[in-house]
Amino acid sequence: MxxxxxxxxxxxxxxxxxxxxxxxxxxxxPASEIAEAAALYLPQVGGTFLQAESEVASINMVYGASSAGVRVMTASSGPGLSLMQEGISYLAAAELPCVVVDVVRGGPGLGNIAPEQSDYFAIVKGGGHGCYRNLVVAPASVQEMADLTMLAFELADRYRNPALVLTDGFIGQMMEPLELHPHIAQAPEKSWAVKGTPETRPNAVTSIHLEPDTLEAHVRKLEAKYKEAEKVEARSETYCAEDADVLLVGYGIVSRVLRSTVDQLRERGVRAGLFRPVTLYPFPSRALLQEAKKARVVQVVEMSTGMMVEDVRLAIEGRVPVEFYGRVGGNVPSAEEVREHVMQLVAAPVA
Amino acid sequence: MSDYQVTHSKSQVFYDVFERKAELKHQTHYCPGCGHGVAHKLVAEAIADMGLQDKTIFVSPVGCSVFAYYYFDTGNVQAAHGRTPAVATGLKRACPESMVVAYQGDGDLAAIGTAEILHAANRGEKISVFFINNAIYGMTGGQMAPTTLVGQTSTTSPFGRWPGNEGYPLHVCELLATLEAPVYIERVALCDNKNTMKARKAVRKALELQKNGAGFTFVEILSPCPTIWKMDPLDARRWIEEKMLPVFPLGVFRDRPAPQMKESPVPHHTFVEALELDTKDGDTHERAQTSKQAGRSLTLKMAGFGGQGVLLLGQIVAEMGMREGLEVSWLPSYGPEMRSGSAHCHVCLAQERIGSPLISHPDVLIAMNEISLRKFAPQVKSGGLILYNRSELPEGFEMPQARVVCVPASDLADQLGMAKVANVIMLGALMAENDLLTEESAMSVVQSTLGAKAKSASVLEMNRKALQAGREFMQKAATPVQN
Structure with missing residues (x-):
């Protein structure tokens, strides 16, 4: 239903x-409804909701709960995520799974509360200190807000690493039909957790490794996990990409706009298609390159001054021209606006 | 290789060897005369004597005791600087049966972690915090602590702490004792044997209280740091007595049962009930489209002042569309919570998967005020429809591309005696103009949207009348103003 x-x-x-x-x-x-829903649902089913004194405290409470093996999460928006970055680094270092949702708003600074995609660097590249990565999923609909959050919990446990849900104010605030199957997923047994029981007494959760060789070995271990994730966890979606001359690339809310743009361009005789990364880390580079090789031009659209476009360029390795179109400040590009931009691009003589 | 005989006995809660110092595995990494060794011993012996070793989770801070987990043979979690009480909160909430020991120094607890300790105490977290106050930053090499004494020199107060620049030493016990929730707060000192025995008692009392689930327990331990203070161990103990005690008086600041409170008001439900997955409201229709809707779609923009029910109207239309088996999206303008700002929303109803939920050119605009009409009317699709909440258009308003119908919904709502139903009147007007939305779903959606208010028969009746009034207005009176 x-x-x-x-x-x-x-x-x-x-x-x-x-x-x-x-x-x-x-x-x-624009993330507060997540906390409000958590406050409503979790205590009723025997879970814990706590409004912390700050985002700094929140992420460290997450660290504590995750140490005990509980499936735990937090959510915030840009400024709050900035405060959580230290804690996320610790979680990754201590190999603690958790889910963190960033409902991105306009930045930098206090910015505004309208949607943006300007946290891409901070979230996808890992805004905290040290060699670690966040696993990142990017929902584009209300249904995916649920589905990809569930996936994030799976990924977090599979890799013992924070999984981030990177979304924006529009996806967070909009309403759409949601269909859920009344089934509770089973979290895996976590033999490493610290629970205050005889079996878990030998366990220790820590992120400090003073000896350079020890720390290097630890960082290599983390790196190996990320390499493994890069092999098997990249996810993407395409629309009309098969015969596309112009391949539009966007994630989250922008991918929805671009879907409409593709329809409008095709009505005007431009063979356009869409490539939408569903995971941002691992970035679906191979799938993108495959689609891009068939196109004449790749048009990246973001609600930023150009962040994901760097990953697109790395994936495409200069084989196809990559154009960028960005809006910021909380302005969401309209399908028509992108269409006109592409029409001009297509009409322009090749240099 | 050490070839000396170990003659002392060690608490079973300590590991046999301390791997932190590989070359001398019986030694600790603490300096000679440091108070941490004594404090560790007091805590370890208490845990052992009380039979709590298997239940204990020891949370280490950042500071000299960052490696406490090399000593305590208990469950161990090492926390970020200052966040020990937050980490301990997450652990204790996840494992209420465990014993959570948070161990912090003065920089960790009273500077960078001030917020975390204050709020953990205020929530009455059922943990025991042992706070080592040696008036200095040890691990980083002797910088000023929040508890550094006035006049005391440090590497970052080389001329002595001067309150005019650095303020006064922070009195954490006194501060926490202003809170309701803590059950036990005491300050002790490791300055001589008598006081060390008092500290031993305090540590045990804190753990005993936690074991009984009493509440937040806190022991501040004034502790020597001979290395940084540049004293021999005996002088350091004397310095505590002479210099620290006058500033940080010893004693019990709180010892009382947790405040009486009512039972938790949270009801217990299954996840299906809690998530409202079993609600009757929702899309019960087959997704298969009726022939009437095949290939049809409708995009709408509703706009007006906050409080005119514009966003709710959009939700009702989206909900109706969903119950008709259509794909729908509802996208609000959102802003700081306030009334009488402007509000608008975009609604898409379509048979296919919806691309952009943001509509540049809607089929229909419902403008509840003049500002919204002027702002959004030019965006309406050619041949589209505008419903305007007035009996006539503003002077000089030109709208060549779309049909405008003046539906004085607010006036009609006033006539019905319920100003709030203006949006439902607009819904009635919209339904008269578009058969994508059917009668049968309208009232049930309105009813479920009203929630508890729908229990009042008069409220429900009022909405029914409003829906009818809108429809009838369109049927009887609406003549196109233009086109």
Missing amino acids: RQLTKGNVAVMKGAVLAGCRAYYGYPIT
Whole structure:
């Protein structure tokens, strides 16, 4: 049965079904509905919701709960994520799984509360210190807010690493039909957890390795996990890409806009297609290159001054021209606006 | 290789060897005369004597005791600088049966972690915090601590702490004792044997209280740091007595049961109930389209002042579309919570998967005020429809590309005696103009949207009348103003 549901609420419904039983967070627009839903749902099913004194405290409470083996999450928006970055680095270093949702708003600084995609570097490249990566999924609909949150919990446990849900104010605030299967996922047994029991007494969770050789070995171990994830976890979606001369690339809300742009361009005789990364780390480089090789030009659209475009360029290795179109400040590009941009691009003589 | 005989006995809660110092595995990494060794011993012996070794989770801070997990043969978690009480909170909430020991120094607890300790105490987290106050940063090499005494020199207060620049030493016990929740707060000192025995008692009391689930327990331990203080161990102990005690008086600051409170108001439900997955409201229709809707879609923009029910109207239309088996999206303008700002939303109803939920050129605009009409009317698709919430158009308003119908919904709502239903009147007007939305779903959606308010028969009746009023207005009176 489908229910008209807000994106932020869908995150929490998905989380509960994923077996999440603890949420520690701090309110911020446009992410607060996630905390509100957590406060409503989790205590009723025997879980924990706590509004922390700050995002710094939130992520460290997540660290504690994750150390105990609980499926745990937090959510915030840009400024809050900046405060959590230290903690996320510690979680990755200590190999603690958790889910963190970033409902991105306009930045930098206090910016505004309208949607942007300007946290890409901070989240996908890992805004905290040290050699670690976040596993990152990017929902583009309310249904995916639930589905990809569930996937994030799976990935987090599979790799013992933070998994980030990178979304934006529009996906968080909009309502669409949501269909969920009433089934609770089973979290894997975590023999490394510290639970205050005889069996777990020998366990220690830490991120400090003073000896250079020891730390290097540890960082190499993390690196090996990321390499493995890069092999098998990249996910993407295409629309009309098969015969596309112009391949549009965008994630999240922008991929929705570009889907409409593709339709409008095709009505005008331009063979356009869409490539949409579903995971941002690992970035679906191989799949993108495959699609891009068939196109004459790749047009990246982001609600930033150009962040994901760097990963696109790395994936395409200069084989096809890569154009960039970005809007910022909380402005979401319209399908028509992108269409006109592409029409001009197509009409322009080749240099 | 060490070839000396170990003659002392060690608590079973300590590991046999301390791997931190590989070459001398019976030694600790703490300096001679350091208070941490004594404090560790007091905690370890208490855990052992109380039979709590298997239940204990020891949370180490950042500071000289960062490696406490090399000593304590318990569950161990090492936390980021200052965050020990937050980490301990996550652990204790996840494992309420465990014993969570948070161990922090003065920089960790009283500077960078001030917020975490204050709020953990205020929530009454059922943990025991042991706070080692030696008035200096040890691990980083002798910088000023929040508890550094006035006049005391450090590498970052080379001329002595001067309150005019650095403020006064922070009194954490006194601060926490202003809170309701903590059950036990005491300050002790490792300055002589008598006081060390008092510290031993305090540590045991804190753990005993936690074991009984009493609440937040806190022991501040004034502790010597001979290396940084540049004293021999005996002088360091004397310095505590002479210099620290006058500033940090010893004693019990709190010893009382947790405040009485009502039972938790949270009801317990299954996840299906909690997530409202079993609700009757929702898309119960088959996805298969009726022939009437084949290939049809509708895009709408609703706009007005906050409080006019514009966003709710959009939700109702989206919900109706969904119950008709269509794909739908509802995208609001969102902003700081306030009334009488402007609000608008985009609604898409379509048979296919919806691309952009952001509509540049809607089929229909419902403008609840003049600002919205002027702002959004030019965007309406050629041949589209505008419903305007007034009996006539503003002077000089030209709208060649779309049909405008003045539906004075607010006036009609006032006539019905319920100003709030203006949006439902607009819904009635919209339904008269478009058969994508059917009668049968309208009232049930309105009813479920109203939630608890729908229990009042009069409220429901009022909405029914509003829907009818909108429809009838369109049927009877609406003549196109233009085109």
